Amino acid sequence: GENVEQHPSTLSVQEGDSAVIKCTYSDSASNYFPWYKQELGKRPQLIIDIRSNVGEKKDQRIAVTLNKTAKHFSLHITETQPEDSAVYFCAASMGYGQNFVFGPGTRLSVLP
């Protein structure tokens, strides 16, 4: 089955700096890769996603890149702000139904 690895497990950056979180997946049949943000005590929420026919997608300060050959995808956050502090989960899906394999998460801390 699919396996998703995520690095780093924790990340601390200064406010205004950039943050990068990387995920790798094992099953080349996976074709949809969302990123979810979970603030402390709250539910996970989708922040950006990318499909296998696209190499990069951007939404304001957030971008995701996908390398299908290497089977990895990354989340890039620029000009980080304290409200970006949260746990970020990447996930992979083969597109049939809602069967997602999540990475173990990255705890991002943005220091003022």
Add this chain to the structure above:
Amino acid sequence: KAGVTQTPRYLIKTRGQQVTLSCSPISGHRSVSWYQQTPGQGLQFLFEYFSETQRNKGNFPGRFSGRQFSNSRSEMNVSTLELGDSALYLCASSSQGRGGEKLFFGSGTQLSVL
């Protein structure tokens, strides 16, 4: 629209007991999936229901089961509870349950097994 609602919010049970968790999806959503969240393990997929049928199942023992009703509400049952079942159980709904749809999560049920 109201969001995904999970009840109860907290549960404390003892080993060997059974428990039932409830999830009401966003109105109009037909797919409901369940995840177990534990520190360090992230979110582990339990199962997904669509139109009252289990469509996908994760790698959990048969003690974990679920069902979906005609109004798309879903319940998850865990029998013969073990200490390791302590976790946050999240349900998520999506409109058609097609691949690549956004998941809307509930706030979860925090289960503690003593």
